[in-house]
Amino acid sequence: MSDAMLKMAGEADDALARCLLTLCIDDADIMMAALLKGADDARAVLTSLVMSMQDMPQPGRDEGMRILERDLALGIARWGCTLRPRTRERFVQAVERWHARLASLPSANPDSLRAWLTADGAYTLLTPGDEAWPGGFSDLDVRSDYAPPVCLWVRGDAGALTACAEPLAVVGSRGMNDYGREVTSAVAEEACLAGHTVVSGG
Incomplete structure (x- = not known):
């Protein structure tokens, strides 16, 4: 499934990427907000998140996590704050939760996900x-x-x-x-x- 997930992340448009990132979080999430503030766009965050998942090859996982941590630090810096060690620990825990939610998606096909996420166009x-x-x-x-x-x-x-x-x-x-x-x-x-x-x- 890891290759399919990575392919999906690469094919996702901004709307689909944002939708999937919203499914990862519980409510207003300052870590996700910082990531989006530090990254180029939502698709880049989704791609890095998928790259860092457990079933991905180790070099890709390490690179994905490195990019996520870089974007988090940059996003926090854009607020005029600095990344504290405790924040990094909480971030790693948050990423693990986000991975579990992405792994539970019903499909890795972008069109199927769009239909599922909008209840076949009802939303x-x-x-x-x-x-x-x-x-x-x-x-x-x-x-x-x-x-x-x-x-x-x-x-x-x-x-x-x-x-x-x-x-x-x-x-x-x-x-x-x-x-x-x-x-x-x-x-x-x-x-x-x-x-x-x-x-x-x-």
Whole structure:
């Protein structure tokens, strides 16, 4: 499978690479954000990550890990920070988790993966630079060492994400009661009537 994975990484476009990197992480991941800040592009990160997997030949594994560590250090330096020994230890542990997730992919075929990742076109995949990419994400990794999304999956009209200059998110608890449902509905309706796009996180 290692040769097929390496071939897939080489054939991946930016969107597929970002999608696969998102599958590697649990949530906003500062290590992945640093890698993407330090590397040429998402495809380069994916290729280095695949190269460094356990079932790859040793020289390729070593080279892949060397490139990942270089890009991590460069990304951290671009934030004005330095790579600490403890950060390197955590990074090696993170890479092991990412390897396991890549190894569990259902296929190494780029077309099959695209179909799987978008539920056969039910979701639109957005990456930075797309017209519908929300501008509010653009400075998350500029102001500080925050981790912006690697990509977004959108169901419905992706243009709605940028159709409003002041979108609102309605956030609440998971255990909503009837009163909370009424208030939330009223707040969302008033926001829509005032011209805001209401976005939800879940």
